[in-house]
Amino acid sequence: MLARIGLAALWLLHFLPLPLLSLLGRALGMLFYVLGAERRRVARTNLVLCFPAMPPRERERLVRRHFRAFGRAFVEHGILWWSSAARIRKLVRVEGLEHWQAVGDRPVIWLAPHFVGLDMGGVRLTCDYPLVSIYSRQKNPVFDAVLLHGRTRFGNARLLSRQDGIRPVVKALREGLPFYYLPDMDYGPRDAIFVPFFGVPAATITALSRLARATGAAVVPCVTRQLPGGEGYLLRFYPAWQDFPGEGVEHDTRRMNAFIEERVLEMPEQYFWLHKRFKTRPPGEERFYR
Numbered sequence: 001m002l003a004r005i006g007l008a009a010l011w012l013l014h015f016l017p018l019p020l021l022s023l024l025g026r027a028l029g030m031l032f033y034v035l036g037a038e039r040r041r042v043a044r045t046n047l048v049l050c051f052p053a054m055p056p057r058e059r060e061r062l063v064r065r066h067f068r069a070f071g072r073a074f075v076e077h078g079i080l081w082w083s084s085a086a087r088i089r090k091l092v093r094v095e096g097l098e099h100w101q102a103v104g105d106r107p108v109i110w111l112a113p114h115f116v117g118l119d120m121g122g123v124r125l126t127c128d129y130p131l132v133s134i135y136s137r138q139k140n141p142v143f144d145a146v147l148l149h150g151r152t153r154f155g156n157a158r159l160l161s162r163q164d165g166i167r168p169v170v171k172a173l174r175e176g177l178p179f180y181y182l183p184d185m186d187y188g189p190r191d192a193i194f195v196p197f198f199g200v201p202a203a204t205i206t207a208l209s210r211l212a213r214a215t216g217a218a219v220v221p222c223v224t225r226q227l228p229g230g231e232g233y234l235l236r237f238y239p240a241w242q243d244f245p246g247e248g249v250e251h252d253t254r255r256m257n258a259f260i261e262e263r264v265l266e267m268p269e270q271y272f273w274l275h276k277r278f279k280t281r282p283p284g285e286e287r288f289y290r
Contacts, residue, residue: 004142007142013078017230022230025068028072029074030064033063039274042273044060046273047273049288050198051268077119080119081149090232092124093233102239112224113184113223115225119151121235130157132157133159166207170211173215181207183260184260186277186280191207195250196254203280241255
């Protein structure tokens with residue numbers, strides 16, 4: 001029932017102009033901050049691990065800024081799920097398409113790390129381009145149905161189940177579909193290796209390297225930044241990586257994490273600090289999250 005009420009509220013709110021919707025979202029983010037004790041602890045733990053030299057007061061300000069950015073993105077999902085393609089194109093500006101077009105004769109992996117604008121960029125792309133991505137089923141069936149519909153409603157997105165493994169992705173890449181790849185979540189030790197993320201060993205999926213090796217795909221990073229106030233979002237394509245894949249899977253995975261670190265330093269409040277990025281530990285290491 002609560003999920004239905006929340007979705008109904010998002011549907012009503014999506015009619016509001018973006019500046020007012022953004023303001024309400026930031027306020028909701030602070031409510032999440034006050035009520036979400038467990039997620040506050042997760043964000044604080046992540047920031048202590050990644051930025052140990054940052055003064056505690058500054059880290060806490062960063063936690064609050066992240067909750068505001070997250071709340072705003074959450075509320076603005078109503079635009080993605082129910083507004084027209086024209087409004088979504090206005091919400092999310094695209095920059096750097098020439099970097100993708102320069103390698104358009106090859107399979108392409110769009111590397112899309114977990115910033116708060118991730119879904120904004122993904123749905124924006126489906127307004128104009130076919131793509132394939134991986135979908136994780138949500139625990140709440142009502143929310144799951146709305147999320148799935150929102151990501152596929154323009155008919156251009158082919159969503160694959162994470163449980164299906166890598167073969168359907170290889171097939172889609174060989175068919176010419178760009179793969180909108182979300183690389184930086186902790187899914188446990190399976191198909192992962194420990195490589196540094198801000199100097200901390202993090203269980204990191206190696207699929208980027210393996211897919212590039214199997215298909216000859218170019219890697220074109222694709223990062224969506226939340227802009228101030230009513231300005232919406234900016235989806236930026238970066239130049240295709242040269243000499244990738246490189247020396248080996250571990251080398252490639254380290255390179256991926258290093259790229260994500262660079263983007264995090266540009267907008268640290270927008271990275272998804274609410275996720276337990278360091279949940280899986282090397283054998284014998286103590287757990288970080290209590």
